[in-house]
Amino acid sequence: MPPLSRADTSVLGRWWWSVDRVALMALAVLIGIGYVLALAASPGLSAHLTDPRMLAMIKQIVFLVTGGLIMLGLSMLSLRQVKLAALGMGIVFYLLTAFTLMHGTEVDGAKRWISLPGFTIQPSEFLRPAFIIVVAWCIAEARRTPGFPGKRAALCVFLATIALLRMQPDIGMTFLFTMVVFTQFYLDGLEMKWVAVGAGLVVLAGIYAFFFITHVHTRVMMFIHPPKGSQAQTALMAFGNGGIFGLGPGEGQVKRFLPDARADFVFAVAGEEFGLFFCAFIIAVFAAVVLRALVRLLAEPNLFVVLAAGGLIAGFGLQAFINMASSLSLIPTKGMTLPFISYGGSAVLGTSIQMGFLLALTRKRHAGDLQ
Incomplete structure (x- = not known):
């Protein structure tokens, strides 16, 4: 394939x-990296395809390939298409999240x-990117259209969403949504007194x-007083067992004692x-993705892009931090996946949509494409 010229006016160019x-x-x-760790978790070349x-x-691997293609496709959207796609997704997956309360599969309470046949879906993973963009749209529209109650609409969307998540319950996702909305209002110029009030409410x-x-x-009590053989201690043993260069793909031993080795503690598996x-x-x-997006937003004149992309990258970075920090026993353990690396189709595809929207929002645009 010949290299693309700057004069190429095709969609791809x-x-x-x-x-x-x-x-x-x-x-x-x-x-x-997610692909490599999926292979590392393989039982070996001699295993039959019926081996779970x-x-x-x-x-x-199929989820990772599909997610990559989705991310590329969404990165080609215009700002208007991003808004419409997020609105449609938000409605569909809000209803599906509500559906889980009545007919969802219960795991650990x-x-x-x-x-669904052959797999399960977690609608809140797909609701998250749509929610972030819709909230940003509401806040930005309040400034662009005098008299439009955008901030009140954003708060209503937020409260309706976290009420749903709290009923599941999903405390981790509720916290993540809360911190993202707090970040978006802060980027919009929230007064420091309200920042203090918000921080106080989070503490309460x-x-x-x-x-x-x-x-x-x-x-929290297990974090303060970790019992012998806890997941956090086992994860630290995995890091210690791996040392500087690791034991090699598939050679980890401590990971066998981690019940969530492929998901919540995949970072410990990587360490071992x-x-x-x-x-x-x-x-x-991860730091490069977050910092690159923030640097890109420094010169961004469109408030909607700043709020939406800022929220997307804040959620992405915070999720990665929580997963890795809990694996290292820096914070209490929390069932939150490591983006693109932890096992799970909903997590991979939801993050792919989130990053596809981010790439679309941070593309260089002409003056006529700012709406």
């Missing part, structure tokens, strides 16, 4: 010279999944969760099998 290629390559690297572990590996919500939500209380340098590389790639 315009996309290539306007998209943030550095962020695109960093995201591709994360998908590649082999089937899980194949499914994860939470109804977050819908069972945390105190309430500690005293009145059993599994939150349990996880590939070592300290590889984990540092993963952190650097």
Whole structure:
């Protein structure tokens, strides 16, 4: 394939010279790391295709490939198309999230999944990127259209969403949504007194969760006084066992004692099998995606783009931080996946949509494309 010229006016040519290629390559690297860790979890070449572990590996690779294609497709959208796509997705997946309360599959006391033939879907993973863009749209429209109650509409969307998530319950996703909306209002110029009020409410919500939500209380107490053989201690053993260079793909031993090795504690698996340098590389790639997006937004004149892209990258970065920090016992454990790397179709596809929207929003645009 010949290299694309800057004079190329085709859809592909315009996309290539306007998209943030550095962020695109960093995201591709994360998908590649997810692929490597999916292979590392393989039971071996001699395993039959009916082996559940082999089937899980194949499914994860299919999800990663599909997610990459979705991300590329969404990155080609215009701002108007991003808004319309997010609005349609938001309505559909809000209804599906509500559907889980009545007919969802219950796991560990939470109804977050819908069972379909051969797989399950977690609608809130797909609701998240749509929610972030709709909230940004409402806030930005309040400034663009005098008299439009955009901020009140954004708060209504936020309250309706977290009420739904709280009923599942999904405390982690509720916290993530809350912090993203807080970030978006801050980027819009929220006064410091309201920042203080918001921070106080988050602290009060945390105190309430500690005293009145059993599994939150349990996880915090296990973080303060970790019992022998806990997941957090086992994860630290995995990092120690891997050392600087790791034991090699598929050679991890401690990971066998981690019940969520492929999902919540996949970072510990990476540490055991590939070592300290590889984990540092993963952190650097996540940091590169976040910092690249923030640098891109510094010169962005469109408030909607700043709020939407800022919210998307804040959610992405915070999710990665929570997963890696909990694996390292820096914070209490929380069932939150590592974007593109943890096992799970809904998580991979939801993050792919989120990053596809981000790439579309941060593309270079002409003056006539700012609406």
